[in-house]
Amino acid sequence: MPRLLTAIEVPGEVGATLTMLRGGISGARWIDPENYHVTLRFVGDVDDAMARDIALVLGQVRRRAFDLVLDGLDQFGGHKPRTVFASVKTSTALMELQAEHERIMQRLGLAAERTYRPHVTLARLRDASTRQVADYLATRGLYRSVPFHVPRFVLYSSRDSVGGGPYIVEAEYPLH
Numbered sequence: 001m002p003r004l005l006t007a008i009e010v011p012g013e014v015g016a017t018l019t020m021l022r023g024g025i026s027g028a029r030w031i032d033p034e035n036y037h038v039t040l041r042f043v044g045d046v047d048d049a050m051a052r053d054i055a056l057v058l059g060q061v062r063r064r065a066f067d068l069v070l071d072g073l074d075q076f077g078g079h080k081p082r083t084v085f086a087s088v089k090t091s092t093a094l095m096e097l098q099a100e101h102e103r104i105m106q107r108l109g110l111a112a113e114r115t116y117r118p119h120v121t122l123a124r125l126r127d128a129s130t131r132q133v134a135d136y137l138a139t140r141g142l143y144r145s146v147p148f149h150v151p152r153f154v155l156y157s158s159r160d161s162v163g164g165g166p167y168i169v170e171a172e173y174p175l176h
Contacts, residue, residue, distance in 0.1 A: 039118075083123070084137075
């Protein structure tokens, strides 16, 4: 049973700048650069028939290529931080692509996802102090990537593991 998600890959040159942000939080599990991505839609564990249907229907998506910028760092978890991430600057093209993926998955019978907040996960946290995370964000939070081109999105599979990944491209879909 594959665990699937749709995503935008982060180019190597942007990933290299993200790796420079590693360190400074005790016990953080830093994501390997080859696994950096912007999730469009987490699908989850599905049977092979559903995986085939998803791959087929995603091939019908017709969108234009666009550019993205990572703009700032933040955390999920509030008073109990669990993830540090790079935020994606608001993009109409990205939000429309994500909304189309959401509609596709719901038409295929999958439950609606929570509110979409585009980001690139940098580290997963366990028992990190709020002070340490706040200090990290204060010193590195102004990060901004160069704009990068998004010529395609991918269907990833992953194994159930701590921290996600490794991710395998099962299918790729060009943006025009």
